[in-house]
Amino acid sequence: MTTNPHSADPVVELRGVDAGYGDRLILSGIDFSVRRGQLVAVMGGSGSGKTTLLRLVSGQLRARKGSVRVFGESLEKISEKELYALRRRMGMLFQFGALFTDLSVFDNVAFPLREHTDLPESMIRDLVLLKLNAVGLRGAATLMPSELSGGMARRVALARSVALDPELIMYDEPFAGLDPISLGVIGQAIRKLNDALGAASILVTHDVVESLSIVDYVYLVSQGKIIAQGTPDEIRNSPDPFVHQFIYAEADGPVPFHYPAPPLEESLLLEAEVAP
Amino acid sequence: MIQLLRTLGHLTVDGVWQVGFATRFLFAMLRHSGPSFARFSLTIRELYFSGVLSLVIIVVSGAFVGMVLGLQGYDTLQRFGSESALGSIVALSLLRELGPVVAALLFASRAGSAVTAEIGLMKATEQLTAMDMMAVNPIARVVAPRFWGGVLSMPLLAAIFSTVGVIGGWFIGVVVIGVDNGTFWSQMANSVDFREDVVNGVVKSFVFGWAVSLIAVFQGYDCTPTAEGVSRAITKTVVYSSLMVLALDFILTSFMYIGK
Amino acid sequence: MNRAILDLWVGAFVALGFAALMFLAMQVANVSEEGTRGETITLRARFEDIGGLKVKAPVKSAGVVVGRVAAIRFDPQTYQAEVEMKVSAAYPFPKDTIASILTSGLLGEQYVGLAAGADSEMLKDGDRIEMTQSALVLEKLIGQFLFNKAAEGGSNK
Incomplete structure (x- = not known):
């Protein structure tokens, strides 16, 4: 497998990384990089290790083997303080938004500004309204998160994750559970934000159609390994049968429909013998 | 038999793990307690939720406990013709035992369970992870203020409970039954010692405040991040804090009153 | 909010x-409470028997609390109980004051009662009250009563 040809000025760089929880190894031998200005999708089936990859990049999980470098700094032996300094330059959008339920929409977006800057309240107000305007929800500033629809909550969370103008934005399943219109809105917002901020973005998703239409580069992950990578066009035209099955959503292929089991006849016969 | 031993071993190992985690958690929380005091508004908010919102149940329960003490105390004392000791009985029972213990039990089920639910839900909906990703330590920002809010509320709530209880006992004894007002208060003042009874009661409620608040925030922070996990954590908070309060009360009482 | x-x-x-x-x-x-606040002087008194007197028991005169018992010791020379009291300096007592151990009510707590004398000289800090009356112990009273009855019965014969 060739490495990513665009690896000049990488914001995120993983080399030969193994990672897992407890006894389970989730990812092995991962080479992965994202450079400034790039919007990269990580795609794969459920449980393939996509979210674990994000946890590695954000320093929530340490690699078992190999090196993880973010903004040129190694995360292997980083202290909590240094990690927090790096995280101020990152934004992350969670699967269901993870808005603070006890704060209003306005206060949610203002949260990182109030925690990390000493800006006067009037300037925070202007910044928050600008961010909310960018996702089209300036009018919803006084609402509480419980009053928002799923798509609106996702957009507020997006505004919050870019409140500090991050250089690296991570999206964990931003399209999960959205109707087609909200999905398109979020997709466009992700692309626009990435270009406006000149940031690097990682988009973890299993939504093929929407992500292929907005990203610059794609990694396909299956069972803890990167099995294919390339531009959206390269991926679409890939001769690899697995890639083909995933992109065109075929039920059976290299990824079997059946969970490994003894042949059906055997199971049924066995049952028949036991029954009488 | 082997199965039984294995279960016992499993429970023991699990228990030791939990205690170890809770201790490490306590130290992490103490280390990150700076913001709870530097930005005191965070703690004020928790004082509101733990303290002010528990006031109603504390005042109502205190009044009823005091009135029952008045009735039962009078009923027993008048058989020996010592109704004049009613004030001492009511005040001593409340200050030494019932005030701190019952207030702590009520506090565990009212405020402790609410804190566990709040932190547990924040964990289940990834709010804690989101905060961590925004380079804001959730232990410093969410957990520690709730802990200190509870620790500071508890002695005040216990004092309010005892006071309302004494007034409740006075109401039944003096106003309803007709024990002499002066005798009631002077007998009370004669038998209650400030250091021995009032201060010890405050010390007890302070210790209970630590125990209940630690259990509540720990169970919330440590819960399995699902709806089921949160509800199990709430149950654990109430059960563990109640048992812990009763056990600690026994230990403290034996040191405070029996040791000399 | x-x-x-x-x-x-x-x-x-x-x-x-x-x-x-x-x-x-x-x-x-x-x-x-009166007698524990403000300046106090220390007075001492020896009793044959203090009964159930406890440290911190009130010291009263004419029913008013004027002080508290500060310490109780056993004196091995005289085989008596030595009681130390802190009494409010605002109430000077004459030298011939009598200290007795009394009981409030039949089963109430015991306290030290001070009955003022007529001496013109007043007790000073650290002075000893010479005239004391011990606690009435119920068993002794009953014993005495029975003894007297028996003696009466004997003389009537």
Whole structure:
């Protein structure tokens, strides 16, 4: 497998990384990089290790083997303080938004500004309204998160994750559970934000159609390994049968429909013998 | 038999793990307690939720406990013709035992369970992870203020409970039954010692405040991040804090009153 | 919730809590009680038997609390109990004051009663009250009563 040809000025760089929880190894031998200005999708089936990859990049999980470098700094032996300094330059959008339920929409977006800057309240107000305007929800500033629809909550969370103008934005399943219109809105917002901020973005998703239409580069992950990578066009035209099955959503292929089991006849016969 | 031993071993190992985690958690929380005091508004908010919102149940329960003490105390004392000791009985029972213990039990089920639910839900909906990703330590920002809010509320709530209880006992004894007002208060003042009874009661409620608040925030922070996990954590908070309060009360009482 | 309203509620809560503590200290435990506040002088007295007298028991004169028992010791020379009292310096007592151990009510607590004498000289800090009357011990009283009855019966024969 060739490495990513665009690896000049990488914001995120993983080399030969193994990672897992407890006894389970989730990812092995991962080479992965994202450079400034790039919007990269990580795609794969459920449980393939996509979210674990994000946890590695954000320093929530340490690699078992190999090196993880973010903004040129190694995360292997980083202290909590240094990690927090790096995280101020990152934004992350969670699967269901993870808005603070006890704060209003306005206060949610203002949260990182109030925690990390000493800006006067009037300037925070202007910044928050600008961010909310960018996702089209300036009018919803006084609402509480419980009053928002799923798509609106996702957009507020997006505004919050870019409140500090991050250089690296991570999206964990931003399209999960959205109707087609909200999905398109979020997709466009992700692309626009990435270009406006000149940031690097990682988009973890299993939504093929929407992500292929907005990203610059794609990694396909299956069972803890990167099995294919390339531009959206390269991926679409890939001769690899697995890639083909995933992109065109075929039920059976290299990824079997059946969970490994003894042949059906055997199971049924066995049952028949036991029954009488 | 082997199965039984294995279960016992499993429970023991699990228990030791939990205690170890809770201790490490306590130290992490103490280390990150700076913001709870530097930005005191965070703690004020928790004082509101733990303290002010528990006031109603504390005042109502205190009044009823005091009135029952008045009735039962009078009923027993008048058989020996010592109704004049009613004030001492009511005040001593409340200050030494019932005030701190019952207030702590009520506090565990009212405020402790609410804190566990709040932190547990924040964990289940990834709010804690989101905060961590925004380079804001959730232990410093969410957990520690709730802990200190509870620790500071508890002695005040216990004092309010005892006071309302004494007034409740006075109401039944003096106003309803007709024990002499002066005798009631002077007998009370004669038998209650400030250091021995009032201060010890405050010390007890302070210790209970630590125990209940630690259990509540720990169970919330440590819960399995699902709806089921949160509800199990709430149950654990109430059960563990109640048992812990009763056990600690026994230990403290034996040191405070029996040791000399 | 509005910040100002929150602060107000919490302020009221804390004030209420401290008011409750003050109530417990003042009204219930009565730390401000007469005889324990202000300047005190130490007086001592020897008793044959102090009965159930305890440290911190009140010292009363004419039923008014004027002080507290500070310490109780056993004197191995005289085989008597030595009681140390702190009495308010505002109430000087004459030299020939009598200290007795009394009981409030039939089963109540025991206290030291001071009955003032007529001497013109007053007791000073550290002085000893010479005239004392011991506690009445119920068993002794009953024993005495029975003894007297028996003696009466004997003389009537």
